[in-house]
Amino acid sequence: MEGPIRAREALALTLFSLLFFLSRSSALHDLLISNAERRIDLSSHIVKVYLTLKVENAGSSPASEVVLAFPPSQVDHLATVEALATKGKRKKTTFVRLEVKPTELPDAPNDTKYFTIYLANPLNSAESITLEVLYMLTHSLEPFPAEIGQSESQLVYYRDSALVLSPYHIKQQTTFIKTPSTKVDSFTRVEPTNRAGTEIKYGPYEDHTPYSFSAILVHFENNSPFAVVEELVREVEISHWGNLQVTEQYKLVHAGARHKGVFSRYLLARLPPRVHSVYYRDEIGNISSSHLRTDSRKSELEIEPRYPLFGGWKATFVIGYGLPLQDFLFESSEDRRYVNFTFGCPLMETVVDKLTIKVVLPEGSKDPSAVVPFPVDQHLETKYSYLDVVGRTVVVLEKKNVVPGHNSHFQVYYTFKPIFMLAEPLMLASAFFLFFVACIAYLHIDLSIRK
């Protein structure tokens, strides 16, 4: 079914690329990369890639964008892409964070996907700039053999290219792959290739044309726990009576080799300081195996799933806790407040496939808006909680492929009049008042027919 469509798309693409080649190509190919150095860190189950690019403007017009290319197999697992521009020389180097956005280019060969880095200052002709790019990949280590015994160690595959995929001409490039241990079963050789200790070096390679690709496969030992949260729903409920109630629903899976991988029974969740009334349970009750350590800077909750998670096993649980409101809620202007909270998963070293954050604003708040440092899907919902009449506005933020790198702060702004705080107590008081009045009235009215 997919085959013919692909073919047609490819045909269309080639046609389009022919049309657009002249107009767009100049902008792309004016730049060239004089030196590319890539370091791939495979020590945990999140693959971190540090890419250092020295970009030169070989064209005549100033360029303000640099395009990164990713093969389609990696894009689905791409959690984050960050870029820094280096300024200054040697010891005085400073880094400037640059904006990175996914873009579509019409002439992409083989469904290549692109991210554009927007430079702070346009790169003039014959100038060069050094860019530091960090991107993280999840679910990129494939356990092989897929099923292992309890005492065996886990071997995984990592697939990539020996050459940096780029729409630009690369003059010189090197790739270093760092494995967690020296136990590497096999790796593809693309000469010159060296292996020393835990590092495999590909390159240096000279003068490669755009979109050069050379598939490599590394088969190595990785015994780190493959903790993956398939779905995490965090609900942050604001009460202006002084509490911030957080409820987190986890669907945890051990994504390692099936059946008998090893999983450290303990998971560590880092919670904000001054946390109180912590609970840890699942749908059938409390899970008694957890420890909470608190100090002034952070709280650490050590949790253990109900049963040890072997490879392929799943578990669900809920963590809930209360936080003092004054640590997270701030006033920005008249009646305008904002809540400042951490995005991402409090569990250490885990990948979240789908993260949903629901910020439940107090009843009666208006004009919510969220400020998140990276692109997320947003929409609004309404939730009815204790004795609500009109319901509470819920700001829902959704993001896929979340890694610990996403644990930064986000803000939700809203307008709230303090008088709404009194709505529920007044309602209760008047209900009881009416009830008592009705009682008095009933006792003083004689309803009997007979005298």
Place this chain on the structure above:
Amino acid sequence: MSAPEASSAAVPTLMTNNTLRNAFGGVLSFFILLLIAVLAFSIRLFSVIKYESVIHEFDPYFNYRVTQFLTKNGIYEFWNWFDDRTWYPLGRVIGGTVYPGLTLTAGTIWWLLNSLNIPLSVETVCVFTAPIFSAFASWATYLLTKEVKGAGAGLTAAVLLAMVPSYISRSVAGSYDNEAVAIFALIFTFYLYIKTLNTGSLFYATLNSIAYFYMVCSWGGYTFIINLIPMHVLLCIVTGRYSSRLYIAYAPLVVLGTLLAALVPVVGFNAVMTSEHFASFLVFIIIHVVALVYYIKGILSPKMFKVAVTLVISAGLAVCCAVIAVLIALVASSPTKGWSGRSLSLLDPTYASKYIPIIASVSEHQPPTWPSYFMDINVLAFLVPAGIIACFLPLSDASSFVVLYIATSVYFSGVMVRLMLVLAPAACITSGIALSQAFDVFTRSIKFQLPGLSSNTEVDAGETSSATKEAQNDAVKTEKAEETSKDRPSRKSKKKEREHVEKPSTKTKAEKKRLLALPLEASVISLLLLVFLGAFYVVHCVWAAAEAYSAPSIVLTSHSHDGLHVFDDFREAYAWLRHNTDVDDKVASWWDYGYQTTAMANRTVIVDNNTWNNTHIATVGTAMSSPEKAAWEIFHSLDVKYVLVVFGGLVGYPSDDINKFLWMVRIGGGVFPHIKEPDYLRDGQYRIDSQATPTMLNCLMYKLSYYRFVETDGKGFDRVRRTEIGKKYFKLTHFEEVFTTHHWMVRIYKLKPQKNRIRGKTKKSKSKTSSTSSSKRSGTRKKNPWH
């Protein structure tokens, strides 16, 4: 309840002093009742505080699951619910086989709270239903006892009921079972019956039938009501206490009550077809005959009446004999003689253990031991006789009912330990009467002896610290008798009330007071002793609530020198099944764990705690007591994917499957005769050590329990049976271990898939020569009931 009292006090009367006191008494008893409710609720929260807010034990999990279904799908879906997750492959019609009262109650509470936007979970509502209803039950006890012996006795009985251990054992937070609401319904029905009997009001009679309907909805124990009330009516008739009030109290209950009861699907036509209900119909006929007789007596002269009686009796006897003969013939023609097994075991305590092992295997169907009486009703056991005596001074319709109630419930509790629960309210009521009367006598004699007080009227009687309440209510009682003439709308009730309250009060005031006056020292000492007795009761109840009856039984704890140990293995296993097996996989286990598996693991089970199909249970029992291959075939034919066994040998958990195993053999052998109990016993002794029989050591239960057990300590020492196991090293050929919990309490095995045909063929041809395997094969054909 006391609000109208307080208001009635507000009506200006001549005796303003008394009115004030009346109002004060009303408000006081209102607050006392409120405190009793708080006490009843909070004493049941030990389980939540010591453990967690979780559903307890076995049956509550089923009720919880039904409630979840109800709240999710609505009432119509609930009535039509065919549950395919249990009794695979038969399924079970839940809507028609469950007493819906509890579920509907909790569902309604949940719906009400949620429509007020109080988002409590279904689980929370279910956990706290029982404590809430125990508060209601203590109020109902107050009302009932007040109708019998006045408000003082009512309050005392309510306090006693609020913390009686027997009732606590069934209604701690989380014990979400039918009894939780049924005891309230039982007491409330009795209250309305007595109220109707005292007032003769049709309004209360109708309410009574509705309360009876609620009781029928809630619990199979409703047959106790429908037999006790006719007995009381008969007693009243025989002792010459027939009145129109009795007629009004009884006739509408039978007619309306039976009609309403037949509306409940699980009862249906049983309400008129089974012999449990025949007594009520018989008494219904008798009361009509008696009513007719009384009517005729009214219109005829005494002489004519005598003639009529002789005429009717001679003709009527003949007809009666014929009718009774027909009835007996009808009843005798049905196999169980029209009585269900559980009811029969009530009448003949040895019935169940003789004929129905599945009923006898449940520990709560065994007769209780003497210590369990002391444990469950404590000092009430000693107060009950005193209460019965108090009921006879003077005997009224209401107090004769209490006497009958206590007498029958003592009998039933002696048959089945579970029915101790029915005894508890009766014991509380009689003890409440006894205590209150005793306080009455003592405080009155103290007041009489003290010179300073006797000059005042009885107003200041409440000075004695412990007796304040009783004295006050005594006062309330006497004043009410004088006031009822103004307030009560019904003239009959007023007369009745006065008659029944004034009789003791005026009499005691006038003459008994002087006669019953005890010496001051004796009264004070007795009062102190009574207070001490009460304190002992309270201490015992709190201890029972905290230590004995709060364990949820799915989480076990043990204290040792190095702190608290939590054994949460059951939920560990259920959670594992829930998340790591396929949704439609079938899990086989002994029936005790059926409800929990469906509720917590959401997997299909073969048998569960609703033991409606003996053959099916016997099949599982047979599989557990068969050798591995035969068991595999039985399980495979039932589509079973996983087998779950509970094993306590590592941590010393005594109620595990090995200890229940003889029941499996018995129940299995009852249907499939090739399973013989003696094969599993060595010289009549049940053992699993090296002396055990080969049948025992080769049966599936033994193998699944002790597989790899020797790896834990190298010797295979079973801490429950306190012995080394008989067979230590063996391999499983048809099952594979997939999950064992932390303390080895639950072990889950997977059935290995069928072997390839070719391999099986070669094996078969090879083994054909050996005679043992061929005999085994022919044996397995017999063993497997599904082929």
